[in-house]
Amino acid sequence: MFDVNEIRKDFPILDRKVNGKPLVYLDNAATSQTPRQVIDVIVEYYQNYNANIHRGVHALSQEATDKYEQARIKIQKHFNAAKAHEIIFTSGTTHSINIVANGFSSLLKKGDEVLVSAMEHHSNIVPWQMLCERTGGLLKVIPMNQDGELLMDEYDKLLSDKTKLVFCNHISNALGTINPIEEIIEKAHGVGAAVLIDGAQAAPHIVADVQALDVDFYTISAHKVCGPTGAGMLYGKEELLTKLPPYQGGGEMIAEVTFEKTSYADLPHKFEAGTPNICGGIAFGAALDYMNSIGFDDIAKYEHELLEYATQKLLEIDKLKIYGTAKDKTSVISFNIEGVHPYDIGSILDKLGIAVRTGHHCAQPIMDFFNIPGTVRASFCFYNTKEEVDVLVEGVKRAKNMLL
Known part of the structure; x- marks a missing residue:
């Protein structure tokens, strides 16, 4: 049985705070977090x-x-x-x-x-x-x-x-x-x-x-x-x-x-x-x-639910555009707010404890194709939750109100 709350207990970093706020880590396409089970193997190697x-x-x-x-x-x-x-x-x-x-x-x-x-x-x-x-x-x-x-x-x-x-x-x-x-x-x-x-x-x-x-x-x-x-x-x-x-x-x-x-x-x-x-x-x-041990089928199913939920919620924000709307895609959402630089959105989200990636994501030809300087990228993992998506959405709304 896939239980995201139990899974989250395996990741010590998810308990920390950033700028006084609970960490919402949505930069998984750059680097995923490491569970205690893997950390223990690393420690065991150097100790034994x-x-x-x-x-x-x-x-x-x-x-x-x-x-x-x-x-x-x-x-x-x-x-x-x-x-x-x-x-x-x-x-x-x-x-x-x-x-x-x-x-x-x-x-x-x-x-x-x-x-x-x-x-x-x-x-x-x-x-x-x-x-x-x-x-x-x-x-x-x-x-x-x-x-x-x-x-x-x-x-x-x-x-x-x-x-x-x-x-x-x-x-x-x-x-x-x-x-x-x-x-x-x-x-x-x-x-x-x-x-x-x-x-x-x-x-x-x-x-x-x-x-x-x-x-x-x-x-x-x-x-x-x-x-x-x-x-x-x-x-x-x-x-x-x-x-x-x-x-x-x-x-x-x-x-x-x-x-x-x-x-x-x-x-x-x-x-x-x-x-x-x-x-x-x-x-x-x-x-x-x-x-x-978690199971890739269960991971894929859960992450698809997160993708659909986050896509729906983000598109409710006026002037928000998602780049990458392929029929077959995984749990990555790249977006911009019309008239706002992605870096500014990312900086405000960081103040709220939300980790996203901004820029061209080492894929500059894609940004040139869309004629944009970069995007805000939220990338989801199996340890993320719909509640974290809600925090992201409210953070984007707040950043938009501050910057427009």
Whole structure:
């Protein structure tokens, strides 16, 4: 039985006050909060078995190694990857994307085309621009409409035998749109292109089955799924990861080193140079355990209720406009008040203890498309409540009255 009040007890930070007001945390698309169950795992690591992994014969090292590799297997099973070594631990989605972009520097040729959607986060735009600059590749954009939906007919026109790579987020961080990635992947494969899906925003809401999707690469960040910052995952099909050269050189990613030649380790270690974020990886696994204990179906159902309730209440405010009205979207609402800068609204809401995000949300091309400087973004998680939505709505009304 989904009981939001019981769930909230797992999150110590939700009891604090900001500016003398109870915290209403609605910036979950940026970073979700961390439950006590995950915090306890972090504390346990540093108190009981803090040691480097894969290298030591002593008990602490072996215990840390076992816990770290168990976390890899948890992540593999969660996303239904075929093999554990197809899961590469990274510092987050940005790191994961850059591993792939760097690797394709040796595979992409002048005149090859890469496609990216119009609603990408900067971390899924800039690495591909850099890749094209290095290789002479051409970056093309899948356009979107005023509802924040990709124009799939235009996508069809862009695809050709020159298309080598396609990049798209599963869910837009700025608009909440759930993109039709199954269709995107299938059509890209039809012309022989590889596909990377940025799953950072999807992971808190949807369990992606990477084998069923037949996706080539999938990335997420642990801090979006109630885990720690500085930890993430790159999933890649074994044959593609084997083709890509290492992103960084150093310890752990080698098989043998001489001054004349170095040979590289097998997957996944080829892409995990240096001492990793051991605690972060272990806590990442614990965070997925926690969310699975609640149940993603129940999470999705509850968050959809919050989205519908908040959308209805906010639209009752005169001069408020929501950006991102796709038929298929998750619990993110980006909005503006006509004649008011989003930063000013966000500042007033903060004084009331309400945490929202303002600005372009690292998705500046979306804001340029709508010809706006940015939006106020309220993003909801399964530990938020309708009462908090009411506080948000009253706060927006108050900010509007102060600023107009």
